[in-house]
Amino acid sequence: MSGENLQLFSVIGFFVLMMSLAGLYCLVVTRSLIRAIIGLELLIKAVTLLIIAVGYVTGRTGLTQSLVITVIVIEVVVMAMAGGLTLRIYKHNGSLDVRLLKRLKG
């Protein structure tokens, strides 16, 4: 890896870690179910950017792009399911507070 690429990767890696931290914090601290999904989405976005950066610095952009497309497809399905589940839970509890999920049995 050339010096310039290494520097670029380090910079991107730094910001990816910052964004992951924000997503993780949101996931841990929040009490709203929708905001928890937003935190998860931020984490996925950070991973996506990291994969693209790795592809760029190793010269394998084709392979990483195909991986990212897979990640995005799975991300959409997960978000659609999470949205549907959120609405179900809202109808059941009348609130999006994650603490109320303790009421669920089974």
Place this chain on the structure above:
Amino acid sequence: MAFVITLLVLMTAAALWTVMGRSLLKATIGLAVVSAFITILMFKLDSPLAAVFELSVCAGLITVIFVSTISLTRPLTHQDIIRLSKDRKKRYWLLPVIMALAGAALYLVRVSPDLPAYTSFPMKNVRDILWGLRQLDLFGQIIIIIAGAIGVVILFEERIKDEW
């Protein structure tokens, strides 16, 4: 390099705004802005196909999913908003501090990643890889999409409501 760093700073700021903002709708818009910045970064990093996917699917479709979900739930009352905003400040003020500390620690430690460069076997053509090397994965993706569609249909089925 300066342009990439500017984009990365803006992206992190948008992510921070998304997490710390009070309104869920604004958080969703912040998420779309993060996606838009990632798209520009992907173009800069020689990955146009992934960038197009990111923009159309993540900034478009997922934002629509979030906005629909938010619009189908009850908005908070004024009293709830005041109560929750006080509570939120207590829980979220630590995030910028943690990010600043982690950033300073990373800057001081200076981890130098050493990724192997596969220059002898460049895999640049996405079409060849998707339809050649990862053909089986595509069927997996199709099955995942169908499974997701069936899952959403089941979730929205009204008959199940009484059984829950």
